[in-house]
Amino acid sequence: GAVVSQHPSRVICKSGTSVKIECRSLDFQATTMFWYRQFPKKSLMLMATSNEGSKATYEQGVEKDKFLINHASLTLSTLTVTSAHPEDSSFYICSARPTDVLTYEQYFGPGTRLTVT
């Protein structure tokens, strides 16, 4: 149980275009999902907290107009990288926390590797 999927797993796009990444909790409901960015051989950097039915909460230094987050249902959050540039190339990974208030654990998706040319 507690499976999180991400789509696509890899995407290559041209500079200036937008890319949408989906994060789905397959067998549980998640009021809260998280989006991270991971550079090669580096740690997971929290970008934003996605809350179902409300606006996302962005970490300091993360441009909310650049990284649009929509958490439209209890099983789906999307991250849209707008007007992508080569410096946005990275590994984006989401996690989901079950709605059960007794659960602290976050379950991670497999990640999406974005390459902007």
Place this chain on the structure above:
Amino acid sequence: GENVEQHPSTLSVQEGDSAVIKCTYSDSASNYFPWYKQELGKRPQLIIDIRSNVGEKKDQRIAVTLNKTAKHFSLHITETQPEDSAVYFCAAGISGGYNKLIFGAGTRLAVHP
């Protein structure tokens, strides 16, 4: 905000030896401390976690200790095996609310046969 420091950044041990990874956190309100293992190209997997009302937790070859006063927690892996080779991340968070986690920089563990 929370800041988590993790040491060492790399750790090389012989199979069968023990490995210890240490983390410190800054926010005294943090009360949840998970450890994740990430193999190359794969998602992070939770291996063990501890809450602030517990000082130590063990699961087979893996144990975690927490010192709330000093604000540090450690991962102990005994009888290491080559398949333990991976990057290990510690994290700290506050349960309740959104329960966001702040991660340490990671430790690359290599277990040599």
